[in-house]
Amino acid sequence: MNGAHTQPAIGGNAGMSSEYLEIRGLRVTFDGFTAVDGVDLTLFQGDLRFLIGPNGAGKTTLVDAVTGLVPATGSVTKSGAELLGRKVHQIARLGVGRTFQTASVFEELTVLQNLDIAAGSGRSPLTMLRRRKTVLPQIEEALETIGLAHLRDRPAGILAHGQKQWLEIGMLLVQDADVLLLDEPVAGMSHDEREETGNLLRRIGAERTVVVVEHDMDFMRAFATSVTVLARGKVIADGSVEEIQADPMVQQVYLGTAAAVDVLEEH
Numbered sequence: 001m002n003g004a005h006t007q008p009a010i011g012g013n014a015g016m017s018s019e020y021l022e023i024r025g026l027r028v029t030f031d032g033f034t035a036v037d038g039v040d041l042t043l044f045q046g047d048l049r050f051l052i053g054p055n056g057a058g059k060t061t062l063v064d065a066v067t068g069l070v071p072a073t074g075s076v077t078k079s080g081a082e083l084l085g086r087k088v089h090q091i092a093r094l095g096v097g098r099t100f101q102t103a104s105v106f107e108e109l110t111v112l113q114n115l116d117i118a119a120g121s122g123r124s125p126l127t128m129l130r131r132r133k134t135v136l137p138q139i140e141e142a143l144e145t146i147g148l149a150h151l152r153d154r155p156a157g158i159l160a161h162g163q164k165q166w167l168e169i170g171m172l173l174v175q176d177a178d179v180l181l182l183d184e185p186v187a188g189m190s191h192d193e194r195e196e197t198g199n200l201l202r203r204i205g206a207e208r209t210v211v212v213v214e215h216d217m218d219f220m221r222a223f224a225t226s227v228t229v230l231a232r233g234k235v236i237a238d239g240s241v242e243e244i245q246a247d248p249m250v251q252q253v254y255l256g257t258a259a260a261v262d263v264l265e266e267h
């Protein structure tokens, strides 16, 4: 970690800005098995919220439910608009975007074309067929933000693993997503790529709400402004990194062994 990092502000701008995503009593059931069990979560603009928990805790299912991929009960509102019951593309249009554990970019298309398609997701098929002659300002901006401006005309297939994840994040930015749910964005990344990704999340997170599902505790400690711990579909703790690390319930449930305490407290 270099010295340029500012200390994460606990809770981001919580309380200072409008509420962005409010999850109440969220429940997802698969054939009688409850994967997400009555989750309440409030996320604010400026919050870089990490969602952690053991394997099978329900983290990805929660993201799937918010983004319309699995049916759920309860309520998820974004700035007052109910998301549950809407289709995936409608939720995306309301500004809620997500990435998957495996980056899903069009490998044969250039970086620019990938961003152009994402930016055009709200356009009609006819206008999509017409190629844009100029690069849209929001695409220029996204290229700079994700650090891929120099690779704009290269096929996405040649990008390094980390760069593909950044391109996916760029695709959410050009779609105007202001709530971003990222599923294990640094899995498989090198140390330097993690550092770059963390800085990218800080840059984009200042004006947005970013939720990061992650297993990497070092990454969480370095970049989280707040943390929610899920276990067996329920929220067992919510707070700053320090509060989460000191929580005996988290130490016990999260990994369940004495070694787990070392993992959580390691610096």
Ligand SMILES: Nc1ncnc2c1ncn2[C@@H]1O[C@H](COP(=O)(O)OP(=O)(O)OP(=O)(O)O)[C@@H](O)[C@H]1O
Binding pocket: 030, 035, 053, 054, 055, 056, 057, 058, 059, 060, 061, 062
């Ligand atoms: N489509 C499905 N059908 C049945 N069960 C499912 C389905 N999707 C997830 N589950 C179950 O729901 C539980 C929560 O899974 P989920 O993938 O959300 O956990 P997770 O916290 O993201 O885990 P990991 O950290 O391993 O990715 C698991 O027990 C999983 O087997």
